[in-house]
Amino acid sequence: MATADITPRVLITGASQGIGKAILLGLARSGHFVLGLSRTRPEEPANRAQSGESDRLDWKPLDLSNAAGVAQCAASLEAMPVRALVLSAVDYGANERHSSTATSAEEWQRVIATNCTGQCVLVSCMLPKLTANSPGIIVNVSSDVALLPGTGRAAYAASKAGLHAMLRAVSAEYPIERLRVYQLVPTFQLVTTGLRRRRPAGFDFSSYADPSVMAEIVEQIVSTSGRSIEPATYLVRRDGTLDPYSEPTQI
Numbered sequence: 286m287a288t289a290d291i292t293p294r295v296l297i298t299g300a301s302q303g304i305g306k307a308i309l310l311g312l313a314r315s316g317h318f319v320l321g322l323s324r325t326r327p328e329e330p331a332n333r334a335q336s337g338e339s340d341r342l343d344w345k346p347l348d349l350s351n352a353a354g355v356a357q358c359a360a361s362l363e364a365m366p367v368r369a370l371v372l373s374a375v376d377y378g379a380n381e382r383h384s385s386t387a388t389s390a391e392e393w394q395r396v397i398a399t400n401c402t403g404q405c406v407l408v409s410c411m412l413p414k415l416t417a418n419s420p421g422i423i424v425n426v427s428s429d430v431a432l433l434p435g436t437g438r439a440a441y442a443a444s445k446a447g448l449h450a451m452l453r454a455v456s457a458e459y460p461i462e463r464l465r466v467y468q469l470v471p472t473f474q475l476v477t478t479g480l481r482r483r484r485p486a487g488f489d490f491s492s493y494a495d496p497s498v499m500a501e502i503v504e505q506i507v508s509t510s511g512r513s514i515e516p517a518t519y520l521v522r523r524d525g526t527l528d529p530y531s532e533p534t535q536i
């Protein structure tokens with residue numbers, strides 16, 4: 286059996302572009318076996334063969350908007366040990382900001398199915414594998430709209446808040462020796478394919494950060510099996526520092 290078949294993998298959703306792709310490549314470069322999940326295959330870096338990442342990088346098609354398909358994909362991974370799951374897939378919804386009344390039934394359904402339901406199904410299917418490789422690690426690339434009003438982006442906000450709440454519940458179901466859940470909330474914007482598509486031609490991205498900021502944090506969490514950073518929700522600053530976010534625990 287090849288090493289890749291028995292070495293626990295890191296699964297990454299949204300691996301074809303943006304922050305997810307930066308995480309996929311960053312982890313492979315630092316020696317982790319990774320499996321990217323997305324509808325389209327991530328383009329390979331030009332120097333991939335020389336950099337020795339090839340045997341550590343794998344990809345599988347996954348459409349998160351189809352919950353039954355997510356469960357099937359998870360079942361197809363039955364023989365694969367998994368030590369970490371990174372959630373970075375997103376459907377941002379319609380390009381322009383728009384009111385809740387202007388949000389179509391199709392947009393509510395698609396955005397919540399992709400960002401919330403599909404990733405919740407994946408998490409629940411992967412929990413037995415993750416906790417079998419204790420401590421299993423889940424990293425959610427979250428968003429400020431999960432915590433604050435996402436004006437003009439209600440479907441996106443609802444989907445991110447739903448996933449955020451699901452992961453808080455999951456985190457409370459396990460002791461940290463078995464499962465460590467991280468929710469990373471960027472407090473700045475990053476240049477990604479998804480955001481480029483949403484900005485007008487000629488937009489000045491000079492104040493936006495590179496996705497490598499997020500990739501380096503995830504690499505630190507995964508490489509130390511979460512022991513260097515306490516599992517929690519963090520506000521991520523532009524310089525890569527983390528401020529713990531105080532989630533309400535009682536009302």
Ligand SMILES: NC(=O)c1ccc[n+]([C@@H]2O[C@H](COP(=O)([O-])OP(=O)(O)OC[C@H]3O[C@@H](n4cnc5c(N)ncnc54)[C@H](OP(=O)(O)O)[C@@H]3O)[C@@H](O)[C@H]2O)c1
Nearest residue numbers: 299301302303304323324325348349374375474475477479
């Ligand atoms: N960029 C920012 O400034 C920023 C700021 C705060 C938070 N975030 C968060 O960071 C994360 C990544 O954002 P990003 O800007 O890197 O996104 P992005 O460039 O738009 O990439 C989105 C990824 O999600 C995948 N995806 C979309 N629909 C899918 C579906 N139905 N099934 C499976 N995969 C699907 C896409 O792959 P396929 O199309 O190949 O399926 C792609 O790999 C998101 O959670 C977002 O909320 C981003």
